Amino acid sequence: MTVVAEEPKVEELLELYERMALIRATEKAAFDLFMAGLVKGTTHLANGQEAVAVGASAALEPDDYVFATYRGHHHAIARGASPEACLAELMSRATGLCGAKGGSMHLTVADHNMLGSYAIVGAHLPIACGAAWSAKLRGTSQVAVAFFGDGATNIGAFHEALNLAAVWKLPVLFVCENNLYMEYTSIKTVTAVAQPAAGRAPAYQLPAEVIDGNDVVAVQRAVAAAAARARAGDGPTVIEALTYRHHGHSRTDPGKYRPQEEVDAWLKRDPLLVLAERLRDRGVDQPAIDAADTRAREQVAAAVEAAKAAPPPDEATAFTDVWADGGAQWRT
């Protein structure tokens, strides 16, 4: 993918819209299924942050590597996971993306080089460096993208990864989804710099950019430019995408610590509304947009039914896949 210079074609924008709508509908289903007691454990929904995943994916090649966080449903779907496989994983079904051994926080789609969702904050940044290093040594043009939250920027691994990426000039993109809150605490109250990711990049002499993370086209442009730079051998880039999660941190968090006017202001800047407005400006009529929403909802409704109908995993699978031979035997 080359740098996106002009405005994307209307058909491309509609595709981006429908992909975001699909993620939104899947997340709503995850929420409803959790409330119905069909999803155990916890979920970390990305409602409101779809533009980062979808815009970035639109800018990447199929063989590029993507590393996400425990809030990673949107990245898994953006990279090609089906809503059914994701929801089946959340519902502990045999047909789940990871055979129900991963769960909401560990969605992985290896076939699409979406190499994991990492539940230890910031852990995957050095891992993404390793994938980028590997691509460089193998002489491919692949890049690795690490998506992470603002909270990860205060973890040591963030700093170790940025330094290593800079000194080894790795084809890696650090994409911060700054949704203003770590978990329950405002990032700015616990961080010494105003822009937690982009503000640190200059210390490692890395290029950085703060972008509107609710504008899918802005994300696509920034990621395409950074990927082009990485493929040209010019090393890593830090992108800080400003966005907002509509829900609290996780299912146990109603998000009451957030001022209502702040929530309202961001809801008005919902990435789906932003893109719908752009589509209308480009002459697309509302029924065409509504049709995309409807298709997404119908696809997810079918996915929910299929996941509900799927069997639980065979108990024997609890004892497989520790080792590369498929088993778990640790002694003779």
Added chain:
Amino acid sequence: MADLITYREAVAAGIAQEMRRDETVVCLGEDIGAAEGVFKTAAGLFTEFGPERVWDTPISEQAIVGAAMGAAMTGLRPVAEIMFSDFLACCWDYVANEIPKMRYMTGGQVTVPLVVRTANGGGLGFGAQHSQAVENWPFAVPGLKIAAPSTPADMVGLMAAAIRSDDPVLVFEHKSLFASKGDPPPSGDHVVPLGAAEVRRPGGDVTLVALASTVPTAMAAAEQLAADGVDAEVIDLRCLIPLDARTVLGSVARTSRLVIVEENPYQGGWGGTVASIVAEEAFYDLDAPIRRVASACVPLPFAANLEQAVVPTADRVATTVREVMDA
């Protein structure tokens, strides 16, 4: 008779053997390039394979092991050095949370074929933050394999097996053994399978189970005991995972007595697991209680005489065996 080689030379020899065979094998770590490693265990690698395959890193254990993991997931076979095993604590998230769980959590989608090698244990007077024997730390983590060679030839062969393994392997290189000499590996590609213990000294009266530095300790104790007419069998476990319980159980069936010699502290040591397997599965073979000779539950002190008071010594092992024989 070929010339003897040192244990430290064997580390580099084992890595070099695999780097020649497989171009996806790469090394990374602090000071391993032109400096050839602080223990000179990477001697010759940078010269032979160059900076494209032997990478100096910053002092960033999370970045070293994290990057090794990402590289392993995407087509390489990285060999990462953590200079002192104590520093595994600095990258423990990767060792305990990320690397060993990736294959399982993804339902088998992703494998992590990497090696983390590290200098373990006491004997060189580095004090408590550079001398711990920590092989029991990863022993508690499902998903890792653990090798701890005691001879140069085993170092080459187990390093080769570790690098060829599709599973993540931690290789513990014992600091007190670096200068020790032994037979070189047989010519050609030398591979010692993971999880196969070796009987270093056959005997019929008592089984001594040892690992890495405690193998020569157990052997020295066996020589003392032989003078008393006690014939000790010494088993070198060579790996903690996979654990060769079969060899231990077979030996105990013949000797009916078991003494385990481990350098990590008694509290939480791997010997507890070996003891529990034998107690569960071979209780009626035993003529005496199982005993463990482990390090004391204190940080490793600096002074050599204090260190010797803490770690297993041949005298302590021999004394324990005599108690077992009298039981």
